[in-house]
Amino acid sequence: MRIGLILMLALVLPSVGEAGTAGQGEDDLLARLESGSAVVGQPSEIRWQLSERKTGKPVPARLTLTITHLEKGKRIFSLVGIPTKGEFHLAFHFTDGAAHQVTSVAETDLGEPVRDERIVTVAGVEPPREAIFPSLFFFLTVIALGLVAGRISRDKKLLIFTRGRTPSRE
Numbered sequence: 001m002r003i004g005l006i007l008m009l010a011l012v013l014p015s016v017g018e019a020g021t022a023g024q025g026e027d028d029l030l031a032r033l034e035s036g037s038a039v040v041g042q043p044s045e046i047r048w049q050l051s052e053r054k055t056g057k058p059v060p061a062r063l064t065l066t067i068t069h070l071e072k073g074k075r076i077f078s079l080v081g082i083p084t085k086g087e088f089h090l091a092f093h094f095t096d097g098a099a100h101q102v103t104s105v106a107e108t109d110l111g112e113p114v115r116d117e118r119i120v121t122v123a124g125v126e127p128p129r130e131a132i133f134p135s136l137f138f139f140l141t142v143i144a145l146g147l148v149a150g151r152i153s154r155d156k157k158l159l160i161f162t163r164g165r166t167p168s169r170e
Helices: 002-016 129-163
Strands: 029-035 043-052 061-069 074-084 087-093 099-107 114-121
Touching: 029 099, 029 114, 043 061, 043 099, 043 114, 061 087, 074 087, 074 099
Parallel strands: none
Antiparallel strands: 029 043, 043 087, 061 074, 061 099, 099 114
C-alpha cells in the first residue's frame, strides 16, 4: 500500500511544479507563467507571456489572472479581462507562508482560451536576532522577578506566623 502511494506521488509531483511551458488551448500558442522567489513581506514578481509557438512573437490577448490560497481554498487576488500585448508583469505581496496557486487564462481572437497554472511556495522569514534577544531577555526577567517576589512573600508569611507564638518550654 505504501509503495503504491509513493509511486503515485513520484509520478504526479513532478508535473505539478512545472511552470506552464505548454498552453492547453491552441496548438500554435504558448503561454508561460513564471514567478520570482516568493518571500513573506517582500513583493514577488509574477510574469506572464503569450506567444506564437513557432515564431515566439507576442500575441495580444485578454488576460484573467487569479491567485488562490491553497490551504484556505480562497481566491485572494483576481484580475479579469485585462487587455495585454502578449506580456504582463505584476509585483504581488504574499502575506502568508502557505502555498498559493496562480492561474492565468488568456482569451484571443484566434480561438479557445489558453490556460496555465503554477503553484508558488512562499517562504517565511524569521525575525532578526536583534529583535529576538531583547524580547527573550525581557520575558526571562519578568519570570525571575516573579519567582523572587514569591520567595520573599513566603519568607514574610513564615516570620509573621512564628512571631505571634511563644515557644513552649517543657
